[in-house]
Amino acid sequence: MVGNELANNQNPLWTSIFWRLLRQDRQAAVSTVVLGIFLFAAIFAAFVSPLDPAKTTNDTFQPPSSQFLLGTDDLGRDVLSGIIYGAQTSIIFGVLVTLTSGLIGIAIGGIAGYAGGIVDDFLMRLTEFVLIPPRFFLALVMAALFGTSLFYLVIILSFTYWTTMARLVRAEVMSLKERSFVEAAKAGGSTPLRIFVFHILPNALPVIITQMMLTVGGVILLQAALDFIGIGDADRISWGSMLHNGQHFIRDGWWMVLFPSLALALLVLALNILGDTINFVLNPKTRSSQIDRAV
């Protein structure tokens, strides 16, 4: 395994520590397995899914049985297949928004921390400002006005999620830029961009990776909440929209709300525990962290 190779390396990389921890920490190990199952289901949805999740049939409101493992909904759609394809939606949004918002946050935090002075002041006021409107309401209004195609929704969610990363990266950059290796690079004539990308960023990675890990769960919850309230794209199969539909029929079929809810809870819980573990390994001095939840 990767872990063994790295463990033999003279440089004790954090990945090796992480693997060792996984072997000792049962919670983290179980979370990794759960995350793995969801990832597998999402990637191979077309092969794993027993039925077409969008196909309506005459088997409406079927309780869980050997034929329909998690039952069917009001239009006879298979709940298990919906959950498998829903994992795709959640993970795609979680990953895309985390990467996009992460990049925005790194750029803004990096510029603020490196430039200092008025630029820093301005960017930090901007960050504080974006933190004021509740993420859920902001995303909801923007989704209502701009539309909820994948592209727009990723932009909208990223717009509401970059702030924490910006603050963290700024703090890291401010402490790193005084260090002698940065001074050396400066004296050597490196451009600020080069210094930032090659000298500062690698040292800020632990904080960045942890924050990204903790962002995924929050984004997944927020996206599910938007679909749940009914602002999302009705054609997109997601846990949130299954719950939106299911809550009207909560008396006729508990399985329509229980299973998508469990899937959502399980995935976010796994991400949360892993985020905590990674935080513990990478930033041992900081205290326990939490996902950046909005709902």
Added chain:
Amino acid sequence: MPATFSRKFFSRSFGIHFARRLAQSTVLVVLLIVFNFFIIHIAPGDPVDYLAGQSGDQEYYDLIRAKFGLDQPFLTQLWVYLSSVLRGDLGYSLSHQQPVIDVILSRTPATLMLVIPAIAIATFSGIVLGVESARRQNSRFDRFVNAFALLGHSLPSFSIGMFLLLLLSLQFGLFPAQGATSANKELQGLGYAADFLLHLALPCLTLVIVQLAQILRIMRTEMIEVLNENYINAARAKGLGEERVLYIHALRGALIPVATIIGSDLGMLLSGAVLIETVFAYPGLGRLMLEAIAARDYPVLLGLLIITSVSVALANFVIDTIYPLLDPRIK
């Protein structure tokens, strides 16, 4: 403490701090409105759709166009929008045939009935459970509290609501499933109050779980940190009882960060409340939002964004202002 509190409150430096915070918050609110204006104009489509809502006729659209000066230069439009919102005019809701501010204000009490008790219960129990679990670090109780906090923190509010609804209401029939009162019963006085509280119980419990999970974890970490400080050793060395050390001395040090968290969590709490309301068909701002989405009543949605943003700004203002009064380290 009260003596220091009032001495600080009437001090000159506090006056300056207060005035500066007030100015900052005012600027913030103005910027929030400007920001709203920008989203309306950047969004694809005609701004008049978003200012009027999508069920008006041509005549009404012309009226709105004239009112917001949409044929005027950009800055004039901004000024018209800003000044009307600052006057409390959030537009007119076509689907409710009422000004948006009235629609929102009429639904706010129901949501506050949910949010205020939830904050109170969650804060109180979060403090007690946090202190007790920090006191018995790594005990079974501590691990249970931790697991609860982690779980409550990972579950979306609406899922918690639906779990409780399925279990306590539909399975065991302990609580009514929907609404704020029983429509089919003619109740008065105490009976009405009891009925109302029964309906409130589940949505409120859901919100308590969400908020409690947040407060618990922070409270526990803060307490553990504070308990390692020298002044706690000093208090113990003086021979003070453990309860007194924990709940008077340590708590005061740990509460300050928790207070700021409660302020910054208000946005999350309101979002959670709105989602929980839709689970229980509770007639507050959540139901209003659902109706507004269905009717494409944009003025109501934009109004909700402004109102919730301003509430968060206000909460931050209040907490920032009293922060130096609470913190003994700040003179």
